[in-house]
Amino acid sequence: MNYNSTQRLPDKQLVERVLQGDHHAFGLIVKDTERLVAQIVGRMISHAEDRKDIIQDVYLKTFKHLSGFRHAAKLSTWIGNIAYNTCINFLERRRLRVVGDEFFPETPVDEDGPEALLEGRQLTAIIAARIEELSPLYKTLLVLFHQEGLSYADIGQITSLPEGTIKSYLFRARKQLKESVLGPTKTYRH
């Protein structure tokens, strides 16, 4: 079945259609939000098999509780909130940390110096690896803000955290990431 709709229906219409029993409309909701859900679950949960189960669980919960959606937030952030809470519950059940300041080993310095090390694909790979070492919450906040371009308010609705806390966590996450990649004193000349 093709869920790629050229004309995106407003949230309210989509929800009404699902409530009237149109499963195809629910497929459209899944397609519209799966990137955001994949970002949240992908950054919070490290094991690929768990991710698949959790994403499935997120959408089953969404379907189950859709009649309770009051349009107070965007549908995408509401589903994002379900995804985030499902991940938090999963991590807490496994007694895994959600947030924390990390310790990164010193970035290995290439024989040709840091500039050679920090070129092109190598830098991309280092940053990707360093992001993986951040705590689940820091990773999620970084991608929601810098990759998905969400506002602090939207991130607040997804994570149920106050804006001030989000700003503070993001500041620490960015600083940690920058220092883990380039070092606290190292500089990279462009």
Added chain:
Amino acid sequence: MTDHLSEAAIQQYVLDEENCPAWMGEHVKACERCNIRVNNYRLVFTEVAGMEVPVIGVDIAELVLTKLGQGAEDIAGAGRTVVRKRDWSPGYWLAGAGLLMLVAGWVFRSFLLSVTEDIPALILYVLVGVSLGIALVRGLGMIVRYRHQLKNLDLS
């Protein structure tokens, strides 16, 4: 130049250069160290923005809709009132435990009466009453905690 921008100011400048005070931009242009720090953050932010989105490897829409089709009756569907089965198991346990105590009391009544015959009736009532009260409060507390933990685990 010794007064460099703080880490927070550098991040703010990189994120929202247009709305930063003019002196910040002038400082960044004039100060080599802060300029490099700004460029470092820009580099990291660009790389983060360009990261690959985690791949799930399955068609989520198909997977979920198949699941919905299979278990539509089990899932209290959209538009319908969710009727959740009440968990009566703690009640059964309490009733069972109470019944067991009554049976034990009946079986060992002569022994219990001989133990308590030297204790004044009022004190006995107070002791039994307080014990039952404590047991009831603790038991209800345990049930509330159990339900709260189940809700947190979101197993429903």
